[in-house]
Amino acid sequence: MPTDAPIRLAIVDDHKMLLGALTEWIRNATADITMVAAVASWPELLTHAEFPVDVVLLDVDLKDNLPISLKIATLKTAGVKTVLMSTYSDPNLVREALGAGALGYLVKSEDAVMIVEAIRSASKGESYISAELDLALSAGDVGGSPKLSAQERRVMALYGGGEPVKSVAYQLDISEETAKSYLKRIREKYRVAGIDVGTKVALRKRAIQDGILLQTDMPSGTY
Structure with missing residues (x-):
């Protein structure tokens, strides 16, 4: 802590x-x-x-x-x-x-x-x-990317960059349960905006598209 x-x-x-x-x-x-x-x-x-x-x-x-x-x-x-x-x-x-x-x-x-x-x-x-x-x-903003908090962006960047949930939690000094809650929130926000990030691959692609994750940040072998 x-x-x-x-x-x-x-x-x-x-x-x-x-x-x-x-x-x-x-x-x-x-x-x-x-x-x-x-x-x-x-x-x-x-x-x-x-x-x-x-x-x-x-x-x-x-x-x-x-x-x-x-x-x-x-x-x-x-x-x-x-x-x-x-x-x-x-x-x-x-x-x-x-x-x-x-x-x-x-x-x-x-x-x-x-x-x-x-x-x-x-x-x-x-x-x-x-x-x-x-x-x-954001109910009226369907079609646009949802607004994520600073911590949600960190979680999405790490997880989308190939880190497992346990590693995301460790790097952000939060519990694994909290990290999972953040991922759930992120996916729900995108779902309401009409964007499916249900899989890790879809979430990674969206993180790159929204500028949360740079392709140069990707670990080798993730594609």
Whole structure:
């Protein structure tokens, strides 16, 4: 795992059961994220002794009538990266949130391992959008190449370049399960765009076509 200081994380969710489950899961999931606050309301976050933190996992659906753009702006001013969670996928809300400066947006039905990846991406200033939401955002873009996150592009380049999943996971310092989840997301995004990358050969050809992989990067004997 990374040797840098752990990412200091706060979670804000007014569903106490989910808040408890998320807190417990993240604490046991990885050593590079430290849970420093788990609160049920926006004011509790701002007045918490550990605030400001590095990243906030923020529930979009808090019943406080405060605009999400205002919350994101407040966190940004404090130097805090924001990853949003929601129980539903509303493309307009996602666009508003990203426009306001959110770096991540997850639907709560997303695979648990993706929460950790979203937090890590945000801490590095990279965007991370839930696969379900990304598909909703690109629903009208059939025919064009889908938008991949920086980590998805890395996975596609390595895997398309001939590396087995285990090697991809090792080189990117992620679990094999997470690497497989990324490949699943990549293939689903291309499928919705009307492009079949179901096989490794098809994925490799598409990676070259989209400029993610250069033919000179290909190991000998892959053709």
